[in-house]
Amino acid sequence: MIALLDCNNFYASCERVFRPDLIEKPVIVLSNNDGCVIARSDEVKKMGVKMGTPVFKIRDLIVKNNISVFSSNFALYGDISRRIMKILQNTVSDLEIYSIDEAFIDFIYKSDIEYESLNLVCKIMQWTGIPVSVGISTTKTLAKIANHFAKKISINNILFLDSEKIIDFYIKKIDVKDVWGIGYRYSNFLHDKGIFTAYDLIKRNDKWILDNMSINGLKTVYELRGIKCFELQTSELPKKNIRNSRTFSKDTNDYNKIKKAVSSFASKSAEKLRSQQCVTATIFVFINTNKYKSINENLKLNGKVNLKFSTNDTSVIISEALKILDEIYIPGYFYKQAGVIISDFSVVNQNQLGLFEDVSKKIKRDKLMGSLDYINSVMGNESIKLACEEFENGWRINQSNLSPAYTTRWNEILSVNI
Amino acid sequence: MKISISNMSFEIPFLKFTAHAGFPSPAEDFLEPSLNLNKYLIQNSAATFCVKVKGDSMAGSRITTGDILIVDRSLSPQNQNIILAILNGSFVVKKLLISNNDFYLLSDNKHVNQIKINSEMEFYVWGVVTYVIHKLSR
Numbered sequence: 001m002i003a004l005l006d007c008n009n010f011y012a013s014c015e016r017v018f019r020p021d022l023i024e025k026p027v028i029v030l031s032n033n034d035g036c037v038i039a040r041s042d043e044v045k046k047m048g049v050k051m052g053t054p055v056f057k058i059r060d061l062i063v064k065n066n067i068s069v070f071s072s073n074f075a076l077y078g079d080i081s082r083r084i085m086k087i088l089q090n091t092v093s094d095l096e097i098y099s100i101d102e103a104f105i106d107f108i109y110k111s112d113i114e115y116e117s118l119n120l121v122c123k124i125m126q127w128t129g130i131p132v133s134v135g136i137s138t139t140k141t142l143a144k145i146a147n148h149f150a151k152k153i154s155i156n157n158i159l160f161l162d163s164e165k166i167i168d169f170y171i172k173k174i175d176v177k178d179v180w181g182i183g184y185r186y187s188n189f190l191h192d193k194g195i196f197t198a199y200d201l202i203k204r205n206d207k208w209i210l211d212n213m214s215i216n217g218l219k220t221v222y223e224l225r226g227i228k229c230f231e232l233q234t235s236e237l238p239k240k241n242i243r244n245s246r247t248f249s250k251d252t253n254d255y256n257k258i259k260k261a262v263s264s265f266a267s268k269s270a271e272k273l274r275s276q277q278c279v280t281a282t283i284f285v286f287i288n289t290n291k292y293k294s295i296n297e298n299l300k301l302n303g304k305v306n307l308k309f310s311t312n313d314t315s316v317i318i319s320e321a322l323k324i325l326d327e328i329y330i331p332g333y334f335y336k337q338a339g340v341i342i343s344d345f346s347v348v349n350q351n352q353l354g355l356f357e358d359v360s361k362k363i364k365r366d367k368l369m370g371s372l373d374y375i376n377s378v379m380g381n382e383s384i385k386l387a388c389e390e391f392e393n394g395w396r397i398n399q400s401n402l403s404p405a406y407t408t409r410w411n412e413i414l415s416v417n418i
Numbered sequence: 419m420k421i422s423i424s425n426m427s428f429e430i431p432f433l434k435f436t437a438h439a440g441f442p443s444p445a446e447d448f449l450e451p452s453l454n455l456n457k458y459l460i461q462n463s464a465a466t467f468c469v470k471v472k473g474d475s476m477a478g479s480r481i482t483t484g485d486i487l488i489v490d491r492s493l494s495p496q497n498q499n500i501i502l503a504i505l506n507g508s509f510v511v512k513k514l515l516i517s518n519n520d521f522y523l524l525s526d527n528k529h530v531n532q533i534k535i536n537s538e539m540e541f542y543v544w545g546v547v548t549y550v551i552h553k554l555s556r
Contacts (some may be wrong), residue, residue: 020507020544023507083465087464126465126492127464127465127491128464128491129544252440269466361553407467412469414467414469415470416469416470416472416502416509417509418481418511
């Protein structure tokens with residue numbers, strides 16, 4: 001039996017742990033640049049606010065209903081997540097941390113699964129203040145569905161789908177678009193074909209599914225039929241790509257500004273890459289115009305480069321990213337967003353030296369990068385950086401409603417008047 | 419050597435440097451990690467939080483303005499425990515008194531003030547205070 005444990009409205013719940021005055025009051029959390037809604041308390045969900053709604057569209061609703069608005073505080077959410085995952089690691093043996101607020105658990109002994117689950121829900125609530133739901137079934141895909149309904153209908157936030165009859169009942173109720181692994185990519189296509197629920201889908205034959213939805217689609221269907229295809233990934237794999245992007249606080253047509261932003265993203269990416277002891281061979285850069293403003297057509301520009309020698313050197317990654325930017329940038333437009341994605345990693349020791357690579361220079365650069373990371377880790381992030389990176393924070397993050405980093409910074413811990 | 423409270427500690431025990439000339443340190447093989455205050459003050463790190471206090475209503479329990487409380491949410495509150503609690507939407511730090519199935523919250527200074535919890539109050543315990551970090555010279 002596999003369980004999916006998922007935190008309820010995670011970011012909103014984290015804010016509430018330190019703000020008891022907001023319990024049972026509407027709360028939303030906004031994306032990195034205060035752009036879109038990325039977490040909603042139950043009260044806000046009931047008002048019909050959808051995930052990803054741009055905040056300017058619900059300004060009136062926020063004022064009218066006195067909704068508390070928070071900028072995303074990832075220092076806090078990351079720490080609370082770490083605590084929850086630690087509790088899980090100490091309680092269950094087979095665990096896959098799937099995202100910041102979700103984990104798959106393999107329950108080997110069937111007899112006391114519901115008791116174990118209830119125990120976890122209570123323990124996490126008491127120790128961290130975060131409400132969680134547990135969906136249990138025979139495969140990961142069915143556990144996801146169980147969790148979906150556990151949040152909606154279960155009184156104790158636990159739903160156990162074991163018998164075929166119960167599984168059938170729920171997969172007849174779930175829209176294919178809400179099935180793990182189907183998503184928006186296939187849902188429109190399936191709706192056109194008259195397939196609306198997960199139950200409709202599993203009644204199709206294997207060949208049809210394989211022809212129309214590839215092997216992964218077929219695996220999903222098997223999982224819906226109760227046949228395990230996706231195993232738990234219990235050991236943490238190194239990240240396959242690193243993405244750094246952000247929406248500008250104000251649309252900009254200033255090339256230098258965009259250049260500095262891209263330099264900073266490239267630098268951040270290089271630092272993350274070194275922290276997982278990898279080198280990258282592919283750099284991808286993109287810039288987008290604003291799709292909500294009609295004066296601009298919605299432009300999505302991007303380009304990538306495959307490097308001759310894999311690297312994790314900040315200055316190399318920055319200069320390659322800027323070359324791409326130079327090629328894709330079209331003057332005259334107002335840009336909303338920019339980003340850098342690096343991929344195609346290999347581990348440092350496995351990375352062979354290029355035949356024509358200057359070895360002594362490489363060793364010196366490695367030392368320089370090591371010192372850079374050390375100084376930044378001791379003196380605080382971004383104490384030193386390359387001159388082409390951004391120094392003022394103007395374009396950076398709009399975070400007008402940021403809560404304190406209650407659990408990670410001494411000068412921001414919870415303060416109580418007694 | 420400095421004792422660091424944070425998890426990030428960059429100090430290096432000085433004995434680890436091998437002596438290039440002269441005699442190697444006889445303590446080399448017996449070197450132990452330096453004292454770790456986290457280990458002493460925190461029994462359950464997943465459930466432990468630090469909270470700063472303002473005010474002197476708990477001075478009798480040696481908690482005063484500027485002190486940092488170590489709060490463990492995993493402990494079940496017992497009679498006479500100092501607790502961080504929510505009372506009608508606000509945080510309070512009080513001494514918990516349990517007698518005959520009644521719960522009382524006590525302040526602890528010159529004017530001892532006692533609140534009896536009744537069913538109309540919104541009340542729950544946030545965590546149990548396990549240590550107070552109090553700086554002597556300010």
